[in-house]
Amino acid sequence: MPSTKEIRRRIRTVQKTKQITSAMRMVSAAKLRRAQDAILAARPYAKRMYAVLGEIGRRHKDAEHPLLKPHARNQVHELIVVTSDRGLCGAFNANVLKRAQATARELVGRGLTVVITPVGKKADEFFRRRRLGAIQRVWSGLGTIGIKHATELAEHLAKRYESGEIDGATLVYAEFVSALTQTPHADPLLPLAPAEDIASAGGAALPFEIEPDANKLLETLVPQALEFTLYRALLENQAGEHAARMAAMENATRNTEELIGSLTLQYNRARQAAITKELMEIVSGAEALK
Helix, strand or coil: CCCHHHHHHHHHHHHHHHHHHHHHHHHHHHHHHHHHHHHHHHHHHHHHHHHHHHHHHHHCCCCCCCCCCCCCCCCEEEEEEECCCCCCCCCHHHHHHHHHHHHHHHHHHCCCEEEEEEECHHHHHHHHHHCCCEECCCECCCCCCCHHHHHHHHHHHHHHHHCCCCCEEEEEEEEECCCCCEEEEEEEEECCCCCCCHHHHCCCCCCCCCCCCHHHHHHHHHHHHHHHHHHHHHHHHHHHHHHHHHHHHHHHHHHHHHHHHHHHHHHHHHHHHHHHHHHHHHHHHHHHHC
16 A cells, blocks of 8 residues: 555646646637637628639539549549647547548549648647558647638648649538537538529529629639638638637546545545554553553
């Protein structure tokens, strides 16, 4: 049985751990509120943009853009996997990486060459160990997500697709559903497939005129749609990360409280046993002197 001194040391260690997990939970809760506000504001904009692209495609069949047009060949597929840079967020990254791994194996099974673009250190570490595909470029250390991160990634993907280096792309990320639920998704990204009807965005299809023409409009809208799709995925992933870390740290804090209670009970029992032993020794010594 450990001594009372050893138990006290363990109690102090667990108390310090509790302070850390509690502080991390509060920080994640504050960050989650900001990230949640950002994603809730971004979703309607993304939905409306795709609805407008779908309406243009429906009314102007001859309008074209390189990012909307499928390649005649289908050999190289790029997989963009979005995770966090840091851990301590439960199974959040593991779930995304599991979905990405299954998607990569499915693409390889179809005879495609898979190229991996990790967004986040966890994705980079995962795919470097497993080698499910060649790693094209790593995006990590993003910190607080901004539109500039999505712009850089969108330009990188658009350039590769238009030049024929890749024939398609899939985006794997975790959608933020609630503070307790984050759902991994593997969504086709390139070629872009806009919504079919503007009514899906919550509004009726209205007559409109395009100046100078639909192709010029698509030159502006399509890159923005790709950029904002990536931006939304980064925001979804960021909100999910903070939610998962908040839940994980809350569970860790609860576990430390239970452990402190158990160690305190063990300490009291050890202290009581030591006192009882000392009393017995005193009584035995007094009896021996009689």
